[in-house]
Amino acid sequence: MRFPPGKSDVAQATMRKLIDGLYIIPGLVNMYLAEMAGGWTLIDTGFPKSAGKTIESIRSVGVAPEDIRHMVLTHCHVDHVGGAAALKLASGATTYAHHDDVAIIQGERGFRPVKPSPGLRNRIIGTLITKIVPKVEPTHVDVILEPGQALPFADDVSVIHIPGHCQGQVALLWARDGGVLIAADACVNRKGLQYAVVNEDIAEAGRSLEKLSKLDFEIACFGHGDPILSGASGEFRRTWLPA
Numbered sequence: 001m002r003f004p005p006g007k008s009d010v011a012q013a014t015m016r017k018l019i020d021g022l023y024i025i026p027g028l029v030n031m032y033l034a035e036m037a038g039g040w041t042l043i044d045t046g047f048p049k050s051a052g053k054t055i056e057s058i059r060s061v062g063v064a065p066e067d068i069r070h071m072v073l074t075h076c077h078v079d080h081v082g083g084a085a086a087l088k089l090a091s092g093a094t095t096y097a098h099h100d101d102v103a104i105i106q107g108e109r110g111f112r113p114v115k116p117s118p119g120l121r122n123r124i125i126g127t128l129i130t131k132i133v134p135k136v137e138p139t140h141v142d143v144i145l146e147p148g149q150a151l152p153f154a155d156d157v158s159v160i161h162i163p164g165h166c167q168g169q170v171a172l173l174w175a176r177d178g179g180v181l182i183a184a185d186a187c188v189n190r191k192g193l194q195y196a197v198v199n200e201d202i203a204e205a206g207r208s209l210e211k212l213s214k215l216d217f218e219i220a221c222f223g224h225g226d227p228i229l230s231g232a233s234g235e236f237r238r239t240w241l242p243a
C-alpha cells in the first residue's frame with residue numbers, strides 16, 4: 001500500500017511487547033521486532049523517511065540498530081520497504097524477500113498495478129494510494145526466501161508464499177506459543193478480518209487466505225490493524241473458509 005509522503009514522521013508510535021521476544025512497532029503500518037534463533041530480526045521497515053523513528057523505538061527496548069541481524073521484507077509495497085535502505089545502512093542487517101518482489105525492491109522495475117477491494121472505504125483509500133506513490137530508495141535483497149522452507153537463520157520459522165495482495169508476499173509461521181503467524185498484508189484486522197485495501201488479484205488473495213486458515217496458530221500479527229493474541233486460526237477459519 002502507498003500513502004502520501006510526509007505522513008511518515010507521525011506514522012510510528014511506541015513499541016509494545018506482544019510476547020517474550022516479539023514486539024510490535026505500531027503505526028499506519030505495523031513493523032515487528034523479533035528475537036529469533038539467528039538474532040534480532042526486523043519484519044518490514046515502514047514508510048520512506050521513517051527509519052529514524054524506527055531506530056528510536058527499537059532503542060527504547062534496549063536493542064541497538066547494529067543488534068539487528070536480519071530484515072525480512074514481507075512484500076515490496078512502499079509502507080513495508082520504505083525504511084529498508086536506511087535501516088540496512090544503520091544495522092548492516094541481511095535482507096530477505098520473495099523472488100517475485102526482488103526486482104521491485106531493488107528499484108529495477110515499477111510496482112504492479114493493484115485494484116481496491118470491494119466497499120466504499122476501500123475504493124476511496126485504494127484510489128488515493130494508487131495515485132500518490134512516494135519515492136522509495138532501492139534496497140539490495142541479499143537472500144531470496146524459499147516458500148515451504150524455514151528462514152535460513154531460524155529453523156522454527158517457516159516461510160509461506162501468499163500471493164494475491166502482492167505477488168511476492170510471504171507470511172511467516174513461528175512455531176512457539178501455539179504458533180505465531182506474521183500475516184503481513186494477507187488481510188487486515190479492522191473490526192474483524194477483511195481483505196487488504198488493495199490487491200493485485202483478489203481471487204488469488206482469497207486462496208492464500210484459505211491456505212493460511214488451514215494452519216494452526218494462536219497469535220496473528222498484521223501489517224494493518226491490531227494483532228490477535230489468542231484463538232487466531234479459529235478466527236481465520238470462520239472468516240475465510242467456506243462454511
Ligand SMILES: [Zn+2]
Nearest residue numbers: 001077166185
Ligand atoms: Zn501491501
Ligand SMILES: [Zn+2]
Nearest residue numbers: 001079185223
Ligand atoms: Zn501494507
